[in-house]
Amino acid sequence: MEFYQMPMFNKVLVKDIEKSEKWYEKTLGFKSVFKFRNDKNEVLMNHLRVEKYQDLMLISSDDFEVGNSIYLNILINDIEDKAQSISQKFVVSPLEELPWNAKEMTIKDPDGHLITLTQSNISDADFEKLMNQTSKEF
Template sequence: MPTPNDEPTDTESQSNDIDIYPMPMFARMEVTDMEDSTDWYREVAGFREVAPLPGIAHLRYRKYADVMLVPADESERPEQAAQATSELAGNGLSLTLNVENETVDDVFERTQSHDATVVSGPEATPWNTRQITLADPDGYRLVFTEPVDTELDFETAMDSLDSE
């Protein structure tokens, strides 16, 4: 019998990926094309569909990293009807996801096979990570990040920034 400190096996981890639980936070994102966006999140960003819901796509990258895609309703914003929703949807929003069971390079490889938009990266950051930033079909930005030196503590990384 596993103890609370045991790491889940890959099979256990995958089954937990679609468990329904109270989410401490999730992003609700309006999209212009549900099918295209849902496909993008699964194929390019590596999300899984949690539960089929009418008119909503509930997707999960990993435990506690969920998004809800909902169709954009332009009737709620008549003053913006002249502008395309795709120009409005992703404006100013980015989600940062710490990779697990994959690397930033794995994410980059998926983008290449799907001709996805890479905003920046893969690149090293001064705060001891590598990251890649993608733009989804509506302009929302997803930043996938991973630690470079897992032995380096945060304070040391920040001190090295101060000395530059």
């Protein structure tokens, strides 16, 4: 696995770090990069990655509240397959085509953190053209 300094990442407080790790691995394909353990060998932090620059740090905690004002957003390539494989109990908003050239669905993890999965409907080259055109108009 490649190691690099991350320009941005999310820390996610979770009640059961092992359960959360398994959920992120099974549901979204994340893999553990590094686990930080205390002197009792308990995992306090688990650094997960699904793709380059798509990193999460799961932090074990019993003292947090989950809100609805911040969503993790993950760009994926196989959203229709992924949508079929995610248990309905985790789906907040089903897969839909949105006007900003994307297919998206929102799910929640076992602690209730909101995650939007996004797949672009256009190629990188077309996206660059669209952004250049749009920035001229606005």
